[in-house]
Amino acid sequence: MNDIIYLVALPLAMAFFIPMIGRKVRWLPDVLANATTLVLLILAGQTVGREGVYALGGWAAPLGIVLVLDSLSSLLLLIINLVSFMATLFSVDYLEKLYTSKLRYYSLFLLMVAGMNGTVLTGDFFNLFVFLEIASIASYALVGFGCEADELEASFKYLVIGSIASTFVLLAVALLYGRLATLNMAHVAWLLQQNGFDRVTTFAFVLLLVGFLVKGALIPFHAWLPDAHPSAPAPISAMLSGVLIKAIGIYVLIRLTYNVFGITPMLSALFTSIGVISMMIGVLLALGQWDFKRLLAYHSISQMGYVVLGIGLGTPLGLLGGLFHLLNHSLFKSLLFLDSGSVEYETGTRELEKMGNLSQKMPVTAGSTLVASLSISGIPPFNGFWSKLVIILAAVQAGRAGLAVWAVIGSILTLASFSKIQRYAFFGQGKDFEPGKWALYQEVPLLMRIPLLVLSTLCLAGGLILWGGLNGFWGPVVEVLLGGPADYIGSILGR
Amino acid sequence: MIYAMCFILFLIGLYGATCKKNIVKIILGLVVMEYAVNLFLVLQGWRKNGQAPILDGRTNLEEFAARAVDPVPQALVLTSIVIGLGILSLMVAIAIRLYERYGTFDVTEMKRLKG
Numbered sequence: 001m002n003d004i005i006y007l008v009a010l011p012l013a014m015a016f017f018i019p020m021i022g023r024k025v026r027w028l029p030d031v032l033a034n035a036t037t038l039v040l041l042i043l044a045g046q047t048v049g050r051e052g053v054y055a056l057g058g059w060a061a062p063l064g065i066v067l068v069l070d071s072l073s074s075l076l077l078l079i080i081n082l083v084s085f086m087a088t089l090f091s092v093d094y095l096e097k098l099y100t101s102k103l104r105y106y107s108l109f110l111l112m113v114a115g116m117n118g119t120v121l122t123g124d125f126f127n128l129f130v131f132l133e134i135a136s137i138a139s140y141a142l143v144g145f146g147c148e149a150d151e152l153e154a155s156f157k158y159l160v161i162g163s164i165a166s167t168f169v170l171l172a173v174a175l176l177y178g179r180l181a182t183l184n185m186a187h188v189a190w191l192l193q194q195n196g197f198d199r200v201t202t203f204a205f206v207l208l209l210v211g212f213l214v215k216g217a218l219i220p221f222h223a224w225l226p227d228a229h230p231s232a233p234a235p236i237s238a239m240l241s242g243v244l245i246k247a248i249g250i251y252v253l254i255r256l257t258y259n260v261f262g263i264t265p266m267l268s269a270l271f272t273s274i275g276v277i278s279m280m281i282g283v284l285l286a287l288g289q290w291d292f293k294r295l296l297a298y299h300s301i302s303q304m305g306y307v308v309l310g311i312g313l314g315t316p317l318g319l320l321g322g323l324f325h326l327l328n329h330s331l332f333k334s335l336l337f338l339d340s341g342s343v344e345y346e347t348g349t350r351e352l353e354k355m356g357n358l359s360q361k362m363p364v365t366a367g368s369t370l371v372a373s374l375s376i377s378g379i380p381p382f383n384g385f386w387s388k389l390v391i392i393l394a395a396v397q398a399g400r401a402g403l404a405v406w407a408v409i410g411s412i413l414t415l416a417s418f419s420k421i422q423r424y425a426f427f428g429q430g431k432d433f434e435p436g437k438w439a440l441y442q443e444v445p446l447l448m449r450i451p452l453l454v455l456s457t458l459c460l461a462g463g464l465i466l467w468g469g470l471n472g473f474w475g476p477v478v479e480v481l482l483g484g485p486a487d488y489i490g491s492i493l494g495r
Numbered sequence: 496m497i498y499a500m501c502f503i504l505f506l507i508g509l510y511g512a513t514c515k516k517n518i519v520k521i522i523l524g525l526v527v528m529e530y531a532v533n534l535f536l537v538l539q540g541w542r543k544n545g546q547a548p549i550l551d552g553r554t555n556l557e558e559f560a561a562r563a564v565d566p567v568p569q570a571l572v573l574t575s576i577v578i579g580l581g582i583l584s585l586m587v588a589i590a591i592r593l594y595e596r597y598g599t600f601d602v603t604e605m606k607r608l609k610g
Binding site: 126129130133137140141144148149152153155156159160164167170171173174177178183 | 505509512513518521525528529532535536539567568571574575578581582585586589590592593596597605
């Protein structure tokens with residue numbers, strides 16, 4: 001069980017180590033950062049199928065701080081570290097051409113990874129707040145990394161909204177400590193089961209709910225996302241959209257509602273309605289966008305709507321669909337953002353109107369974008385089809401056929417907005433297309449192509465994880481949530 | 496009573512952060528909000544005529560338990576003050592850069608990102 005601490009300690013140490021020794025040798029920061037994320041991916045891979053509790057400093061729960069590993073956290077760890085390895089591979093050449101100061105970039109990047117790994121593993125409320133802040137502060141700085149006017153503006157907006165949300169979380173932690181005199185999440189769950197809710201704990205729960213809905217950028221708390229995600233460098237956009245909103249937003253919401261406070265019919269109704277609203281408004285806003293990355297950012301809101309809809313249904317099939325879609329979204333959305341990065345790398349623009357016929361010059365980028373677009377629109381046999389199918393089946397099975405209809409409409413609109421990308425950028429041309437520039441374009445370097453190819457393969461093969469359904473890979477993950485607070489308390493406190 | 500005053504301070508900060516148009520005022524609003532929460536947190540462990548929670552060999556444990564303040568909120572509040580400082584310095588740095596780019600602190604004039 002001792003190895004899970006390295007998932008937090010290693011990136012934290014390397015974040016400060018790389019700027020210290022990387023100044024002299026040019027290639028060293030790249031190698032060190034990629035080695036770190038590769039080791040993290042291997043460590044995350046080893047957590048699959050294991051569970052247990054690690055007490056920091058040997059102080060057992062409920063007094064000490066504990067890290068808790070179960071199937072749900074290991075799923076999230078796998079996603080976080082896979083996408084971060086792909087993003088660091090992609091960063092090597094991308095940053096060389098478009099940005100300066102690689103040392104600070106890798107430092108902030110690894111801090112963000114450390115924060116996310118910690119958030120997913122921790123079993124302690126205040127520790128959760130600290131890791132949340134590490135990940136958020138690193139992401140605020142990374143959004144404004146280019147220091148242009150619009151990037152700074154997006155970063156400031158994100159910073160203000162994000163820190164209001166964090167302050168809500170801290171206030172909730174203070175209220176819970178004041179009422180229950182404990183910070184351990186399982187102990188809080190146990191005390192709530194014994195004594196029931198009162199006004200203070202209910203208020204604290206609402207504050208936590210609002211705080212993490214903001215971090216997860218669900219409508220109506222989404223205002224920062226369409227500005228912040230496109231402004232960051234492309235590999236960071238892939239991290240933000242692909243994993244950050246899930247690790248510090250959706251994951252914490254799921255954990256708190258299912259394992260700590262307990263899910264109620266009212267919460268289920270809230271989640272399904274927020275899910276449907278995010279799904280529809282996100283995709284409708286995406287249709288009108290002409291900026292490649294901004295369009296993708298609106299789709300993140302929309303796809304998170306699917307996840308929350310599945311989670312809100314609360315049936316085993318719904319949970320399976322929601323979590324499966326969470327995994328799939330991190331694969332195809334990070335792939336799409338990396339593709340937008342390689343288009344930007346060659347053409348120097350994000351405006352769809354200025355692009356054209358890129359499929360002839362950049363076959364790998366065009367092919368992987370096509371794969372990802374088909375996945376996100378839910379075309380068989382790509383992974384997005386299977387998870388959307390499960391969510392729709394779950395909605396019908398739960399007797400909520402209306403929700404299923406909305407999910408299908410959302411999927412069709414998604415297809416419409418992605419055919420726009422294909423039409424203008426890859427297989428046709430926009431209004432301001434410049435043939436002179438186009439003649440000079442070429443495929444991106446090898447190191448940028450590898451992540452694109454790996455992620456496309458995973459998108460194609462992703463449906464196979466569904467094999468066996470609830471008896472296969474997804475069984476233990478769904479059981480963690482269905483067990484509710486009782487199982488969570490049992491696995492940590494042994495009561 | 497004192498908790499209610501903390502909460503009023505929190506709401507003042509929230510108002511400043513969300514409704515003001517000047518970047519400096521927004522930053523101040525956030526700071527006020529954060530300090531209100533810090534104050535609330537440290538008050539959770541406060542006791543009238545309490546003693547510092549330091550154990551040495553000669554301390555009478557019963558008297559200690561009856562009189563000492565709770566050390567946990569103090570540790571938490573130190574951490575959260577440091578985090579607050581980190582956010583504050585980042586915010587001020589971004590505000591300075593924004594002023595260089597736009598020549599104003601008014602957020603209504605920064606609208607390159609819309610829609």
